[in-house]
Amino acid sequence: MKIKKNSDWWRGGVIYQIYPRSFADSNNDGVGDLPGITEKLPYIASLGVDAIWISPIFTSPMKDFGYDVSDYCDIDPLFGDLAAFDTLVAKAHKLGLKVMIDQVLSHCSDQHAWFKESRQSKDNPKADWFVWADPRADGTPPNNWLSVFGGSAWQWESRRRQYFLHNFLSSQPDLNFHNPEVQQAMLDTIQFWLKRGVDGFRFDACNFHFHDPKLRSNPSALVRDSKTVSAENPYGLQAHKYDKSQPQNIAFLQKIRVLLDKHGAASVGEVGDDHSLKTMAKYTSGGDKLHMAYSFNLLTAECSAAHIRQQVEELEAQLTKTGKKDGGKGWGCWSIGNHDAQRVMTRWGKGETSPAYAKVLLAMSSSLKGSLCIYQGEELALTEADIPFEQLQDPYGITFWPEFKGRDGCRTPMPWQAKLKHGGFSQAKPWLPVPKQHLAHSVDQQEADAHSTLHFYRRFLNWRKAQPVLRMGDIDFVDTPEPLLVFTRMLDEETWLCAFNLGAEPVSFRLPKRLRAASAISGHGLDGSTLIDGRLELAAFGGLFAVINR
Template structure:
């Protein structure tokens, strides 16, 4: 099956809409979203102006980590439906002009996967070396000091093999051994399975975790940890992760992955890179040359920093490092506190932050990703401990409340008992404040956040400079991010005021003049040789 046709480079500058299947739409009344429910709501995504739909995992899984622990890479978990339901979703998405990008969790599987069941049975079976096994130290301790992101050592003792196995996340998520060519081949065959079903691309979970240091060397501590300048809730953050991830051998596997995708027309890939201060350099390494990943995203703009200086540094560092590569920017996803909550200052207006943020995202050079609910202005939900389902939050409560607050169900109908999400009891509570932001209410309101999102994305499509153009950062005061996007001899100036006061931004050159651009919410005016931008406002104009 071939993908829909928008050209092989449709991904460059595209808008991706992330769906968290369990929380999008329930079609059976069991309180959990499913594939048939997603198919029903595809018109919402198409009407918003997205080019592609990213589906978080729906594969067979014990659901210890909400589907990121896969027990069968080539089947749908019954809680989400069937392969026939998936095929129907792909067909309807393609009919509506939407691409389908699926999550591919290759770095680890579930401990219930048949591969691991066989691997742990003995040291001499056919899959004995398919996972990362190591003998204990003479005193019985783990082979090295590597830590799990979900807390504690990254090693779990197995009494049958009398060895430790590596798990960068939960103990029930053993790491696959990418040093074994058979493992790489088997994983690539699972990718081919979905390509043959018409999938247009893959979001690669924890893409820099695939390969580990074969000598299992200890990670050194971070310098700020040695000096006592670190204050992190998770001990994982105290190490400099030189040996448990981002190994150079990973590049060769990514080339094999890309070669497989290139056998099909118009397919793409986007990698999730979590690599601290090295993230943008890793993006450069993984997306350059046209023979590895098409694009990557990092957590640089998924954190609490909300300032012109921070965004400027991220853009400048990317442009300096990546050269011919490509980035996918996002402000929210299923792993972080929603950005409206992270970035709204005390006493501030979350709606204004939502409008400002989508305009900024739409103007950055790269592809962009929108997480379900942000187009409605959803903030982070406050949940009680007894409502948590995320093992990460349960493990680190109360210092860290986990990821359930950004995973609560969509609200489609303000008057329906469960917001139109389900006829049963939802798997996570639906916050009252989200009900007030229901999609049906906002669809009828031209001044709503949802309407603003749609209008911004429509305006972005009308300006090639914002999709394919180059970017040049301008000098401005500490509260302003200003840059010029250029394509085909046309120039757009984009200026964003992060402060709560009016600011003046100089124009480029004394003879520059500004023309109006039809861009939603673009305020301010030209005054002499400068631009006046209102508080938490922006101005998009054409430079002559």
């Protein structure tokens, strides 16, 4: 087995998320696949990103579209096979791209062989591999825990006359990580893919691995959680003290890190928690757990400059505090869009802003301290699709319709060619429709326009890749009025000023005296803004970078 050398490519790196069902369909069955991704890898590499993250491709009944795994060590035939995966990895590596895959450890499918055995009786070899509990005296579930996807987190199983825990769909039973055999089985699945050459993992719901063994009920939330779930979901009314983010998770993450370090692989964890920034700091500190983590804190409807600054400063404070205690400062990863959130051009841009807004959002988010995840289609400034109820696929959306329409609107197929049927995604009817409004933003249309969002992404990210201060430097914010977001990035003896206007009107701002000796930098592609004698003149949705002269 060839062991890859350790690398810090992930620190400050940019990761491009691929939702495989909707990226590119090579066999024209209406669903994207691995050969389709492989064919489009040169396109992804041209963007200047460091890695790809592929959402789940394991064998699955697809009740939650791959996040319900029935075989962790095989590819679902819908996407291809192991040979197709190996081909993808090899081509990505030739293009200089790292490959990260989505590892769903906290739960699996009820069609997995482990659960099929476990549910049969209380005394079979897999009996304790899942979270089982007796009913209360009145027959109700053992506590008040709720599913993220609606209703109780407990499902009755008549064969065992017990309830099993499911934090998501009832067809996604939670594994019992208090059982050492379960932990080893999951580590073995990670090892399987490391041996196939993957460069890292995105760990889904990584704070859900353990539960309170006493099964204590959660208390009411003092402040409703508005980041992880939408307002109509009662899940946000609980303080999730006992059903996730348990202290035992730290030791398991350390076991994962030992395995990753042997292969020089990286990790990013998804943290959905009441106190997500604090949890992110715990999970990435010390250099012995996750490499980086992201939360839902920039996937909310709130898009003000003050909100963005607050999240970054709070994370940095938590990273510093935890790092002093654990012997090493952790690392954050930012995301303003992914497969679980309404597209940012609709959520923040209200669906009406110009491509200039998409450009400044990229420049801003990739200049914050940390790494960055970009979701497919953001480079095209795609807006959220409005999917009618009769075409919905997402069980989450079906449950909470019409107040919450689920996640299908951000998962529609990539529009590759405007004049081809289904936008060139497939010759067959896609599993989700291609919105007509997306065709005007297709890849071929933007390739032909030198001023398009796509070309800006390429210019900016390739430029950023050569700027160590933006990838690795410290960050310090400047007090500014809305909608300005201004901060410095500092690395060794170099200090940069980063200024962004998140509003639709030009803004003028006088820098503090300590920052006035600055010289604007060119080459990044943001035009129309100036810095003269310490005064910023930022165009609508404009931005500017400058070197602070000492």
